Amino acid sequence: MSKPAVPFSTGENVTLAPHYRSCDLEQLRAYAQKAQKAKKPLAIDLFCGAGGLSLGLQEAGFNVILGVDSYQQAAETHKAHFGGVSLCEDLSKPEVIDAIGEALKGIAIALVAGGPPCQPFSQAGKSKIRHLVQEGARHQDDERRELWQSFVAVVERIKPQAVLVENVPDMALGDDAIVLRQLVAALEALNYDVHTRILAAWQYDIPQFRQRLFLVGVRSGTAFKFPEPVRDTKPKLRDAIADLPVVEAGAKKLVIPYQEPEKLSRFQKWCRRGVAAEEQNKLYDHIVRAVREDDLEAFRLMDHQTRYSDLPEALKRYRDDIFDDKYKRLGWDEPSRSITAHLARDGYWYIHPEQHRCLTIREAARIQSFPDWYRFCGHPSHAYRQIGGAVPPLLGKYLGKAILEATSSYDSSTRYVSTAALSTTLKHWLEQEPEQNLVAPWRRSTDLWQILLGITLFEKLPDRQVRLIWSTFRGRWADAKGFLKDTHREAAIRAMRQSKLLPTITAVARSLSKKNALDNLELPEVGENQLEMALALADLSHQRPIFAPIYRVAERVFGAEDERSSIGHEQLMVARLVGVDQGGRAYAGVLEVADQFCKPGVPECTRCPLNKVCFTASKTYQPVSSQELIPTG
Template sequence: MEGSAVTKGKYGVPLERSDYLELPPHPDHCTEDNFSEWVARHKGQRLAADLFTGAGGLSLGIQEAGWTIAAGVDFDPRALETHAHNFPGMSLPMDLGDPEVRDRLVALLKEAKIDLVAGGPPCQPFSRAGRSKIRDLVRNHGRDPQDHRKQLWQAYLDVVTRVQPRAVLMENVPDMGLGDDFAVVRIIEEKLEDLGYATQVRLVDAWHYGVPQHRKRLILLARNDIERFDWEPKAERDVTLREAIADLPRFDVKARERVGARELPYQEPENPSDFIALMRAQAPTGSIHDHMTRRVRQDDLEIFSGMTSTTLYSQIPAELRRYRADNFTDKYKRLDWDKRSRSITAHIAKDGYWYIHPEDNRTLTVREAARIQTFPDRFRFAGTRSDAFRQIGNAVPPLLGKAAAAAVAPVEGVESGRRLAPHWRSVRQELSDWAEAARDRETWFHYPGPEMKSPQAAVMALLSGSRLRANELRGIMETMRGKKGVTARLFEQLLGQAPTVSAREKLGRLKPLVDDRYAWREANQYDVPEALGFKPAEEALYTLLLGDQDLLLITQGVLRVGARVNDSEADRTNKLTDGRVNLIRLVGAGTNASLRMAALRVIGNEYCTAQKPHCSLPNRKCPLLKHCLGKPAEDDLYSVSFGDDAAGGLT
């Protein structure tokens, strides 16, 4: 690593800044000034734009799936240099949080016929209290100069809205959804559906598409030509670390000595794995680039030499540990040749202790990390070694990007811009209609609506775990109907109506707010759960019934409905991830999202039971029955007459 800067530090090895790899632009690179000429040369090709592109993992996947990259946009100069070297078209340094910059980008993209807009915008979850404002903002105009830097997904959606490509591909980590009940995802879906796109959200395990690591990503797809998303079949087995990197040169590691180099001799294996053959395609014969990593400390060399793939940090000799074993249970991890790697993240740029080579006493090299992310050996990364690690860790694995892009490939003979009426939008509308009809009957108290205020929601939340008959619950809630608070007289009346000791005890918890006329006002309604000591499930139901926050109410019954309608097993496995994705297709976003969520609770409790579901009741049937892909056979249904209780909202 000629030209490296080396200084001494307290870490036991020279602190080394590697040489800077400067990369020339791609031969078919262009700028804003000559983009029109570039477009003319590529007339008839399927063009794509990648926003928040980073080094270009998603761009590479899209390219491999049949598109030509017309533009990549990012704010990281190192990543843009990498992108400009590896791809044709423009690599633009733009802050898309700035509306004027977005205007410039949209004007450029409108010079071409952009078929696909892709990207992985940073998506910070936002609080429930802010969801209504954000949702209205996106629906109405999508541009907020006061908040544009914090919520860059709005910038992404703004570009999509104005460019109107045939297809959209958005990628992010699952935590984007889990942090706020998938509110951002649902709002984006709603906006895309308003524009006439069919959408699909999936949580995808990258190893299903040939990526040799544990990595789960959230993929949102949209298209306006046909409502179909044809994913490749999942791989029957995963690619192991041995199949991914065992051909790369090995090192006799010594403490404090350099490990690897920018370029090393490479011996092509006689019988390469399919994965290695894919990685070596178009790579220079007889050499390997960027096979280098950090120097190794003396104490780390001792630690690494005593580790296997199952060694915990707490099992490392105490005198060699630099971190507390109780706080850093997995600080060091030696990888296993015969398993997948752990997920490569940007943290690898800071240290490689999570990624210790299966045999060599060192951490992974840049090239090994790139291979595990499925960047082929011909792909180079601009900047220093740390720059390369960061770009690799932040990237979408190209093979995953290719699989996602292939699912929105154009269909021959089908034109875009058709303004589709998506299936799930129709399902949600039917569910809303059913819930509105049920709310207008005597079971109003199961749903958010005009008569459901803080006192009514509190009583329902308190009684949610009681095994009351439908007529018993109905009687109590009729007593609460129209009440603006809980007076001492009403409190005694409710206790007198309680049919069981358990119900009386639950209603007795209202006592702290009896005769408190201020506590029940709308301005104070979200203080009620704390004042009454609500448990998390009670608070969730209370909040849902108030109706102004798009939360997901996660119960076993609701998960069961989502799983059966989608014909999945997510009510039994991956409940909080895939189970929630099933739900968001039914709940959606917007004015009636809370109403649909409440309806799913009723359906899960009363129709879609675990054994012998009541898909059809006398004079009523489950509103999702005709859409239910996993509905049971007739022999598995339970037929019974419920009389008047079949009017919706049984308990």
């Protein structure tokens, strides 16, 4: 076996002493009771990782008295920096939740925060999990997908004033968006008003292209607003790490002297703050893995615009048609790419702007907005993993301040209508609306064949004709086999003047009439958008695809002008409108409302079932009870 080009080295194992006020779970009640006297609101951080969010919340004014994570090195890091309890435990275990609930019984907790493990929701995570499922090493339904339920269970036991959840944007935008909708429904059931937003880190002074989904739940009567961006120009990586000393690839000295540039940027000063007097000239963890000779040669040829595919063939160790950005040199005058836990494996995505090496631990920590005094337990790979998985402390600080501001006052005029109320209203209205009034009556069905029959064939007909003949043909062609057995189907479709659609609907019927047709459904004859909509209406998919009419309804109902420039606001608004949507009925209701009342131009608000809570209909933020929406009888 040939030797690797770079000798394997785990690096030095960093151990840190526990915080001088740390305690165990049995002592937490006494610790919390004493902490309450300091008048700072108490918070706990579940799935806390290395403590990025905890640090931000502390700086915002909270006192974080408990952190829980199943990753040993992260829990040890948290224990080194925070008083109270830092627990290395698996929150999927009911006995752990019971122990936490018992320890905090009777203690007023202001905030429960945390980020249930995000890998099942991330694009990189999905690829890895798909491979493990194929290899039989993991079940298709990853149990971490359900760890949000553990989070809710703790919230239910502790009953905090507010809740903060962090995750990757794909939890809202991807195939797993149902998890976000379920989480919102669960928190609303516990009497929280729930707000969601995807925030870009660079808008809050953090020098990287990082986006994260945040969910904030506050008690009814609390007017919460996400923090406004603090900048509209992108921060420069230069202003974050250019003051750090030059080090070679493979540097292993855990402590080296700072270098003192002529001028420090505001961000660099912020990172250097809080260093103890006796540590003023000590820079920790400015260490980095070694680089292979062939990679070093490649690095020397690269600037921040060079793509992996631009390198000479002799220097490519990976396919450039798949790994077009396998190597990425960062640019001084732009933010870094998003720091992720992948750094623990290799740093090819994070090549220093000038030096021919990857980012050091300290540089990665700075880009995440960790101050220089904040250190990480374990070997270098453990440190990189902790840093990449953390919530940037500076972003946590801004969110913490917004939550404190909201929970410090009560506003009886706060306008919030629960997702459950909106979803139920749409569902009930669709069920009760006379069929002859519906623009697309097949939306009331949950049978995929009936829905596709309507979408494929009847949607092309004038509304008046649909109302006259749909009920007849719905019964005549009740299922795909019945359609195929009808020897007069061609004549009937010809009479509708839809002969050109006969091959399409016949192919659909043949596909759906096969045994176990839904197990491996392929309908190339149906457009992708049409099929996605049909699967949603039949509740055969968790996705609720967004089309212009649906977004039009959501935008008019919520009137969210301040959110229109935020990332993913369309998906988040529609998710709030339809909720969990068992059976696809709320989704069907939105489509029908869009076609009947909420048309382009001037909407017909007086007849719309959502007019009591619609911003466009009312043009004023009046308090509305969710109960007003839900039809009785």
